Amino acid sequence: MDKRKLMEAALEARSRAYTPYSHFQVGAALLTKSGSVYQGCNIENAAYTPTICAERNAFFKAVYEGEREFAAIAVAGSPEGECRDYATPCGVCRQVMMEFCDPKTFRIYLVKSADEYREYTLEELLPMGFGPGNLEKREKQA
Numbered sequence: 001m002d003k004r005k006l007m008e009a010a011l012e013a014r015s016r017a018y019t020p021y022s023h024f025q026v027g028a029a030l031l032t033k034s035g036s037v038y039q040g041c042n043i044e045n046a047a048y049t050p051t052i053c054a055e056r057n058a059f060f061k062a063v064y065e066g067e068r069e070f071a072a073i074a075v076a077g078s079p080e081g082e083c084r085d086y087a088t089p090c091g092v093c094r095q096v097m098m099e100f101c102d103p104k105t106f107r108i109y110l111v112k113s114a115d116e117y118r119e120y121t122l123e124e125l126l127p128m129g130f131g132p133g134n135l136e137k138r139e140k141q142a
């Protein structure tokens with residue numbers, strides 16, 4: 001899939017954000033290895049803690065649909081209005097990525113516009129992350 005389309009999908013998803021409390025709007029577009037795209041936005045809540053981030057919204061939609069193999073995620077986040085800054089995924093979202101993605105190959109694009117983005121691997125944003133592989137090793141020892 002062409003990268004520009006993925007960036008546009010993240011920006012489009014951002015326009016769906018429900019953010020009456022923070023007014024910080026985030027959109028995500030998650031690309032599967034087979035080329036499908038799942039979009040998510042942040043959805044806030046008056047009780048605050050039930051808020052879901054855009055990235056996890058996209059992951060949970062995709063996993064619900066049976067997806068398990070992911071290539072990349074584009075994330076566009078900034079205060080409401082035009083997307084002006086780069087927003088990095090929170091720690092909880094990085095941990096959810098760690099559950100399903102290879103930290104060396106999974107790409108995270110921070111998006112300001114369809115032409116302005118920064119690219120990282122999950123390993124760069126979550127060094128020495130704890131994932132399913134750690135549990136497998138422990139089971140082998142027992």
Ligand code: THU
Pocket residue numbers: 019022024025026041042043044051052053054055077088089090093
């Ligand atoms: N947010 C995301 O959607 N993704 C992130 O990775 C960082 C934070 C949302 C949660 C909340 O609705 C707002 O941004 C401010 O924290």
